Amino acid sequence: MEKVMPAVVNVMKEEATLVTLIKPQFEVPRSQALKDLPRENVQLTTKFGIVKMEPTQVVVKDTVEYVNSCCEASLKHLGVDYIDRYYVHRIDTSVPIEETMRELMKLVEEGKIKYIGLSEASPNTIRRAHVVHSIIALQMEYSFLTQEIEEEIIPLLHVNVIYILGYFEGVTNNDVEKVVMEKKLILLNKRPGNTSSGSAA
Template sequence: MATTMVPRIKLGSQGLEVSAQGLGCMGMSAFYGAPKPEADMINLIHYALNSGVTFLDTSDVYGPHTNEILLAKALGGGMRDKVELATKFGIRGGGRGICGDPAYVRASCEASLKRLDVECIDLYYQHRIDKHIPIEVTMGELKKLVEEGKIKYVGLSEASASTIRRAHAIHPVTAVQLEWSLWSRDAEEEIIPTCRELGIGIVAYSPLGRGFLSSGPNLVENLSEVDRRKNHPRFQAENAEQNYNLYERINKVAAKKGCTPSQLALAWLHHQGNDVCPIPGTTKIENLNQNIGALSVNLTAEDMSELESIASAVKGDRYPPGISTWKDSDTPPLSTWKAT
């Protein structure tokens, strides 16, 4: 059992309370190599809950569908009330793109409820923004689902500041999920200040740089051929050497602080404010314990400054070309919408 007590935080200003560190469940079922053994992952989820990590993050596209089904199995037998369950919609499988159409929103929610075997989803995100449908239209349907008791709170993922403002005007956005870590800081200029102005919680995905801030070169050298990270620019040869140097510098600071590089990276996020919840993913109990241990790492202003100086040297884009992010998430004005 992890010894560090995981505190609780208010995520956003609408009433949702979660563990200060969550658990990203994607890698258990999808994208980072072959799916992991189901029994082991259920055991890991139970261990996380018993350790105080109760905020679980999934999506209908993870698998697709199999990660939600895994969570349903893990949360059977009376475990549902112990968790804050977040899932997402919007990325259609099979290369069919992104969709925010109201009928699709509703159908996706109904399907996730069935797979998760729950009556209500605690936090329901639009996983990526449909650039062809006004965000007001998508949020209007999400508002209806809240009113019907099918979801409690609404979130957005990889949304621009203007999209967040427009969405929030239709129905309060409780949380924005974005990639934020020592090597992904592009949201700091506009998106994070916008969230804070509006009272929206911040959920940091890939807080360990997709594992790079945990293992550095060892991770890159051992990626399987079916691991999507092999195609990410920051893992490519032309960028890798500079990023290895970044990892070594972080490693030295971690040694000075008496912690691991991954704990240092998570601690940096925890020190950003009590409105931030990182959701590191893992498939191993020892890594989960290590991640929880980050909550006990204290960083001074000098430590934070040094880390930010190091992080500014990261090389390469976050994603390969063609992947939607907040940078291209603006939608048409509502006045252009004609329902079909």
């Protein structure tokens, strides 16, 4: 098992972005790793929605036609009959999320995907999407440096039983040191008997 698991992990990590771009040269080789394992033992995750990434913008497309074309392409390239978790990689604000979700719901009913996920979605989008069909998970940037989603999104996910799939961008040593120092100051100011405001008298 130790020899094949890394390949499966790569499929779940790397194809999440590569599938979005519909590049069979990345998916087809990974389909060989899937053939070496019982399909029921593999949790396959992929995404769709980003047409291309440019230095100044990300081109997003969540139309009904694109949802279908991406799904069919991924099934073919990976050599599987279904995808376990299918994520909307980015939200296309020109397309009502309800339309995208209804098409994804059809894919669930057809057995081509098992669960639907969202990525980088606002609280309002999550609510609207979840009304159409249940959301299994939400992918958001979430780390000790970026905790803004704890204010509104995390409680929303808790109420609706939606899992959080956190990720974080590159972190430098300076970032870590800054956060550690801030945490230390907070803890020091909270000590019993400490009435200092943190500034010189």
